[in-house]
Amino acid sequence: MASQEIFYEALRFAGEAHKDQKDLDGLTYILHPARVAEQFIVKGNYELAIPAVLHDTVEDTSVTLRDIELKFGKRVAEIVDRLSRREGEVYVDFIERVAGDIDAVYVKLADIRDNLYRRGRVVTGMEKRYLKAISTLEVVRKAHHDAKLRDDMLKRGTDV
Secondary structure (H helix, E strand, O other): OOOHHHHHHHHHHHHHHOOOOEOOOOOEOOHHHHHHHHHHHOOOOHHHHHHHHHOOHHHHOOOOHHHHHHHHOHHHHHHHHHHOOOOOOOHHHHHHHHOOOHHHHHHHHHHHHHHHOHHHOOOOOOHHHHHHHHHHHHHHHHHHHHHHHHHHHHHHOOOO
8 A cells, every 4th residue: 555655755756857847837847746646645545646746757757667666666657657658659549548547547537637727727729639538538437437336236245
């Protein structure tokens, strides 16, 4: 089980990796991954807060998946890999790759929502792409949720 201490280490790691970067509003870039991670922290879910705060490190810095695996483990690296768009990768293909891992789906949904509704306002230019991605990923999330409910009912001996 991931802990708050490991999350803070991931936050420091990501902060160092993004230290000279600014977002589209000219703010320190680490604020974006921190906001994405916060969506899981408020629920006490450090297992997803850790890859959330690291989600842009491989794509946007010199950090490698190997660096993440060595520091935070294989599972975190797998999630970050799904969340890292590859050079030349078409966005639709990227979203389909994300959809192959439910943890990556949850983090990507939080990421898109932060990008779309940055600082309380809708960001223009990317709405169509983001809304289509949300639609695709929400189908996966709902199917996963429904499957978990079915499994829980079967375990309790309740008729499905």
